[in-house]
Amino acid sequence: MSFGDQNNPYGAPQGQPTYGQPQGQPGYGQPQGQPGYAYPQAPPLGDYGQQPVLTTMPGTVTTARVLMWVIVGLQVIGVVIYGLLVRTISVAKNSTELKDSSAFQQFADQSSGTVWACLIFAVGWLVFAIVLAVNFKSGGNGVRITMMVFAIITAVLGIYPFIVVGLLHTVLAVLIAVFVGNANGSAWFNRPRQEGY
Template sequence: MSYGDPNNPYGPPPGQQPHNQGYGYPQQPQHPQQGYGYPSAPPVGPYHGAPAPTSMPGTVSTARVLLWVIVGLQLIGVALFAFSAASVEAAKDDATLRDEPAFQQLADYSSGMLWALTAFALAWGVFALVLAVKFGKGGNGLRITTLVFGIITAILGLYPFILVGLVHTVLAILIAVFVGNAAGSAWFNRPRY
């Protein structure tokens, strides 16, 4: 019975058998000892020993850029809704436009509804702006919030705002996919020192 290196301080004293290989115990195959001390530990990382990312992955950076694009589109939407609300308020008193069918469709929306849509578009743009700004230092809570933001934006792009919302839907789906993948998880779950 050999314990590898005869100078191993952790082996049994010379001339003695280990307690688990004596009488009544099955013989274990002996492997040469790799070295002294404890075996090396695997590297520490967020999942399966992978090292934590030190720079933002490409997909996460793309999701951040797409959030900035949504901010820009929201600002354009705010301007259009505000212009429509102001135009409807001013044109409701014009007698020549009362008989026009195209104006009547627009006048069906109350100016209060258009101002509410303006406020909602502004609030949604500010929400996207806050998410985009916090990507560099945000944790898993920001990741989950961005996923929820992407899903709700995709749904809102499909239902009430079908024509203008198609671009928002595509951008929101891409944001949710890029933030929800393994690289996004590694970025938002990285240790912060």
């Protein structure tokens, strides 16, 4: 039997390399010009089939970070205002003109304690906001949940006792809670960590 005859039904199929055929030519059933199979290649996955590690912060999370620093700035202004109120009440209380006014002295005693409490709370809330704002890049899911709780409490405090000056706090806090709580925030704070990220 000879394989040299093209019309031989028992011969080698057309396109299949035979003995003496040069290497590099496509085999039987293989498309011309495409090496290997015709399936598209999938993007590489991380370790153990996980999604690739996020190295850049998503836009909504970046926005939440900026809004958090705006809240820190507003907190600094609030601490300064409360500090000035404490100082003003102290000076007015020791004033010779108002020393004889029992109504003012009673008001000063009651209001100075309230203003001092508000000042201490504002300083504590400022430190808490700074710690959260600094941890946006390296924080995990615990930081994300703490940020959402912080934002919700800030929004509530902006509505109830400080409605006039707290409205901006409320809007910013709601936006932070939404941006940190959405899918992008979850992906960023739950990402697997590599060194430097």
